[in-house]
Amino acid sequence: MKRRQSTQVNVGTVPLGGDANVSVQSMTNTDTADAVTTLAQIRALEAEGCEIVRVAIPRADALEGFERICAESPLPVVADIHFDHRLAIEATHRGAAKLRINPGNIGDMARVDAVIDTAGAAGIPIRIGVNAGSLAREYQDLDMPLAEKLAASAVSFCEHFESRGFSDIVVSAKASSVLTTIDTYRLLAAQVPYPLHIGVTEAGTAFSGTIKSAVGLGVLLEEGIGDTLRVSLTAPPEEEVRVAWEILAALDIRRRGPELVSCPTCGRCQVDLVPIASEVDRRLRALDVPIKVAVMGCVVNGPGEARDADVGVAAGKGVGLVFRHGEPVRKVPEAEIVDALFEEIDSLG
Structure with a gap:
């Protein structure tokens, strides 16, 4: 995989672009005015491997909480601003590590310029965030594919920022359509x-x-496109982080914790594998070691996969043969498979 080369910016202590790792982001779903609750969620996100966190500032009364969040957060905090440029300017003064704005909904470009100049003076980057659902008016009625509209809008904003002498830029242009998203980022x-x-x-x-x-x-990451990512789910934000890491691990880009290999089960399976695999998966989430664990339900692929893993089990009728580094070490009853696997994992040190 050949990575697309880009300029590099820093979001707090986290570099984006250049030769930096693809970083994982999420966004809080708490009221930013409630700093205590928001900080608790940020710490939970950090525990899952989140590296940059974004918070919404929908109104001025959230700024006091935002300032405390920036001061106490273990992660760099991005201020997400729509419509009111004054909130973006004030968020910069309150400690934002980065701003995310959609210039198309800020209004008059003089207001955008005020945000650009404030961020430039503070030395923080701005993400130009263009979305299909809030495309600037001048692009909405153009006779061209949506991906081209999104890209053209983002490029025009980049050119405007450059004209102000500002190049500390991150760009996004998202759609809910997978194919449109891929085409836009290409x-x-x-x-x-x-x-x-x-x-x-x-x-x-x-x-x-x-x-x-x-x-x-x-698709994008395999093509070398993407320097940071957020998985947007209607779900707890911690789940977004877990999915993001699984995507990166599946492509061998980055791996934060264990890899679980488990079979889909079939008529040959002679143990109740689904709850076994689910419990192994749950307990593996507490580990951050990059090991491979295999949970296999029958003799067809089970021994081969178990031998290929650091620790694995190949199940037979009501029993499991436990492997460590490719060698069988013991046979245990079905009820003891999970504990036996984790005893071997613990012994790896």
Whole structure:
């Protein structure tokens, strides 16, 4: 996989673009005015591997909470601003590590310029975030595919920012359609030099949104496109982070914790594998070691997969043969499979 080369910006201590890792983001769903609750969610996101967090500032009375959040957050905090440029300016003064604005809904470009100049003086980047659902008016009625409209809008804003002497830019242009998202980012990758924040916006619930995000982001990442990502789910934000890491791991881009290999089960399976695999998956989430664990239900592929893993089990009739580094170490009853696997995992040190 050849990574697209871009300029690099820093969001607090986290670099985006250049030779930096593809980073994982999420967004809080708490009231930003409630700093205590928001900070608790940010710490929960950090525990799942989130590296940058975005919070909404929908009104002025959220700014005091935002300032405390920035001061106490373990993660760099991005201020998400729509419509009111004054909130973006004030968020910069209150400690934002980055701004996210859609210039198309800020209003008069003089207001956008005020935000650009404030961020430039503070030395923080701005994400130009263009969405299909809030496309600037001058692009809505153009006779061209939506992907071209989104890319053209984002490029025009980049050019305007450059004209102000500002190049500390991250770009996103999202749609809820997977194919439109892919086409848009391919166009952007060829037209702008800046880091790209990728995502399928409003992707859906945990089930459907995970599938759409995995397909769309997987295609882009495999093509080397994307410097940071958010998986947008109608679900707890911690779930967004878990899915993002699974996407990166599936492509061997980054791996935060264990990899679980488990079979889909069939008529040959002679143990109740689904609850076994689910419990192994749940307990593996507490680990951050990059090991491979296999939970296999029958003798067809089970021994081979178990031997290929750091720790694995190949099940027979009511029993499981436990492997460690490719060698069988013991046979245990079905009820003891999970505990036996984790005893071997613990012994790996």
